[in-house]
Amino acid sequence: MTITVLDTATAMDAVLRAEASARPELLRRALAPMAGMFRYFPGEVDLVAMHAMSFGFPLDRRGDEVREALSRLQAADAWRRIERALAEAVDIQTRATPQVQVPDISVLLVLGDPDDEYFMGPARGFSGNGSATGYLSLTLWPTEENLGRLEAAAVHELNHNLRYAPGGVVWDPASVVVGEQVVSEGLADAFARQLYGDALGYTPIGGAHLADNAVFAKVVSGLDVGGMQNFAAWVHGDAAATRFGAAPVGVPTGAGYAVGNRLVDAYLAATGTSAAEALHVPSREIIDVALDSRS
Structure with a gap:
């Protein structure tokens, strides 16, 4: 079992610094390791379109604000915290249920869209998905609340992943x-x-x-x-x-x-x-x- 927290800090920085015309393809490459998350969708999924539909950060506006948000995520050591939390949670879960089949897991952390009224309002700047075994995604705006509960949010999505893993529900x-x-x-x-x-x-x-x-x-x-x-x-x-x-x-x-x-x-x-x-x-x-x- 391997947990891979994708280096989206580097990837997002590259996307945000690129010319506007190059951003979609750079984002598509960054999201490619998560393509299996959509394996049950009919036909081929456009990862960039799915990013936008899932509250992902905009490619054509608010660039300075999104870059500043990225800096806050980096300062919070978000990627390392998530990796450590998932490893500890897997250990606790496997001791409680030794029969659980823990898959290799790819983890995506991306910034959300500060212009999306539902995302920033009722959803409180956070959206997670752990429903497709082997993949976890966290889309967030780095509010104090969201930064404070990064570990808990990641572990929540891991629980979904393992509930529906082979041999489970x-x-x-x-x-x-x-x-x-x-x-x-x-x-x-x-x-x-x-x-x-x-x-x-x-x-x-x-x-x-x-x-x-x-x-x-x-x-x-x-x-x-x-x-x-x-x-x-x-x-x-x-x-x-x-x-x-x-x-x-x-x-x-x-x-x-x-x-x-x-x-x-x-x-x-x-x-x-x-x-x-x-x-x-x-x-x-x-x-x-x-x-x-x-x-």
Whole structure:
């Protein structure tokens, strides 16, 4: 098992310093090691277009501001911190579940788009993806909050990666339901909290709703909704649904994360297991035990 945190500091600097006409191809080369992340997409994926669609930093504006943001990431020793955190997390996870198959992992850290209102607003300048086994991506704007929780964010995405690794939970796009996504976010946060505590481990967008019983009831009512096109609305909330062209369902930003944490915490308390030990527990089992413990 090898964890490779790509040297996007050098790559982004080269892109930002190049002539405008050369920037897309330089970015495409920098992103090439992550192409396998999109292996389930139909047809060939344009990595530069995907970068833009995923809140990636702009190539045609705000150059000085993006370069200054890059300097803040470098000053925070972001790449080394992420590499160290992932190595430590893999060690903890493999001791808890020796049977887990840890793949070689490529890690992408890139700056986000300071002009994207959803990204900088409801999403708090952060977007992560660990759903494709073998690949992790972190797109962020270096706010104090995001710099402070780099390790926790990386470990959160690693948890997704390992949950769906071979031998673990099977993600079937034809049958997956909202409940699996909600539970997976709760498990990933619980694992990050196991390593870094509540102050850093909770995904910030869900924090405001952790004690909101009305939000809990609303999200629980949608746990059996099928179809990945519904996940933005039920997990990330109405603002995300609107941003990505889906129908809002009356869920505030980050509600699925808050509810996932509550369900997972109830399960862990009822069974006396740790987040690491619960890595591959089916979401239906976690939901049923959690809801039974509340009755």
